[in-house]
Amino acid sequence: MGIKEFFLNKEKRKIVAIEKDLNNNLSILGGYSMGIKEYFIEKIDIIFILISIIAIALDLLGVDIYGISLIWIAIIFCGIPIFKEAAIGLYTEFDIKADVLVTIAIISSILIGELFAAGVIAVIMAIGGYLEEYTVSKTRAGIEKLVDLTPRKGRLIENYNKSNESEREISADLIEVGDILKVVPGETVPVDGKIISGETSIDQSVLTGESIPVDKLEGDEVFSGTINLYGSFVMKAIKKGEDSSLQRLIKLVEFSNPNDAEIVKTADKWATLIVVIAFICAVLALVFTGEIIRAVTVLVVFCPCALVLATPTAIMASIGNLSKRGILVKEGITIEKLAKVDRVVFDKTGTLTYGKPTLTDVIVYDEETEEKELIHLLASLENLSEHPLAKAIVKYYMDNYDDTLLKLSDFEMIIAKGVKANLNGSNICAGNLEFFKSLGIDIPEEFIEEIVSPSLEKGATAIYIAKDSRFLGCALLSDVLRKDASDLVVQLRRLKVVSTLLTGDNKQAAEYIAKEADIVDYQYNCLPEDKISTIKKFQSLKLNVAMIGDGINDAPSLRQANVGISMGGVGSNISIEASDVCLVSDDIKYVPHLLALSRKTIRTINRGIAFALILNILATVLAMYGMIGPIEGAFVHNIGSVIVIIYSSLLLRYEYAN
Structure with missing residues (x-):
């Protein structure tokens, strides 16, 4: 590329960036003004309904104004909008439905002097109309929040690995395939790419729903919208922003x-x-x-x-x-959909499981070390770390033991591997198998294969600990099954509803959870588009599908299903807005009640x-x-x-x- 072409390309990027920012600002201002308008209309509707209810109550007490019944207030405030909708429906589409029926009811009641009946009908239907409009507006806000997650900027490295290497911030929309980018701790990955230098841990819950961060090394892929937790790294863009994983997810939710x-x-x-x-x-x-x-x-x-x-x-x-x-149903029509459900599709993490790592087992290898001593030492070391696994270990210790944690010095975190520190002259370290190999600490093969591996195949994570290069044992952490999960599946079977598990986890973890939850039909290594494809397949067989999930990655599936049910306690705002039903209490045990009540x-x-x-x-x-x-x-x-x-x-x- 010549000097002229370089500067022309650079100016083109600036112009495109300005146009993007201008369009974004105009969209924000337009949405803001529309929000103000809808806000005041909503408030006026509420005021009219309240005034109408008061008028009806006063009429029952015999109050009037110069002999004129107060019921006319309810008829005017709540009835006229119904008359208007009926007239519009008849004129534009010859639509003879509920509004026409209610209009006839109100007018007929007025004609024979039954003003009270006319007023009550008008108020009841006005309340129903308001609730419907309110839920529609709340659902529409979900896509807007998802779009807000789109990365705005990236750190472009020019002349990478050359003497004149430089770094500048550019709009994520301007990143091209092959661009070299730097991502520091706490930043969002701007586009899909591959790490060419550095190592880190990435929070991928925005895409996969998995609660445990994924360690990334040189050569590993990283995805747009995911969050870099710890180390800085350099990556090469392999997709444009508009083709990234997050943008595909947004399009799935929209369409x-x-x-x-x-x-x-x-x-x-x-x-x-x-x-x-x-x-x-x-x-x-x-x-x-x-x-x-x-x-x-x-x-x-x-x-x-x-x-x-x-x-x-x-x-x-x-x-x-x-x-x-604790079950929020956004629209009344959802009840009718729920009554027809004959297949329930479950996400795993945060739905059938609690969605966060929990210490499930402490395994002691060293004969001179007791279990309490090992977990005390491990919790004291991990207390200095901000990693989610470390927090789970500390929580377990605090919940089960009373002794205060030990004070360690010279703490050091090795990204994607483990941690180490000093305790009264002794070197304490904890981390994964690769970390221990790099330190030259021997962990017997039979211990790993016979005791640890069966748990790893079920989705558990092992944290090994050693003191002065002497291997002491390990702690196993897993995302455990909810206590009501298996009973829930049994109850659904009694209602003649089939359960299916769709998870992004590996085969062994999926098999283990499916067996524990008593689910026969399951699929593993599922991306968001795989879940949608499976749901569409069920629907093509004339099955009515309810999807239960949490996390942004489940939002497209929640939209595709006949009924989307989100977890309110651990679920993301996006999944809640994309769903028809929200389990506010984060309790799946009432799902059979939800389906049975809908049928009733x-x-x-x-x-x-x-x-x-x-x-x-x-x-x-x-x-x-x-x-x-x-x-x-x-x-x-x-x-x-x-x-x-x-x-x-x-x-x-x-x-x-x-």
């Missing part, structure tokens, strides 16, 4: 949608038929009797309030039931709808023959609604008998 998501509210399936029948019956009553009062009565009794209320009241009751158990809810809705239809038909026949008038019709109408609401509210007390 992974269920193919069979055409689910509608149960009441809406009857909407057109109900409206047509109601008008025909009213017209026939008017034509054959000549009495307007009969036509109005028909509209009142056939007004499908009980039918419309059957769905939202049952769903609200079930959502209330679930919230008491749909049965309750169907029975409520059947009752409402039968009641409407019977009352309409009586109205057409003049056997009941508007007052009696309104009474029957309200009684039907009350019965449906009471029946649906029983879901609040439902308990799944496992």
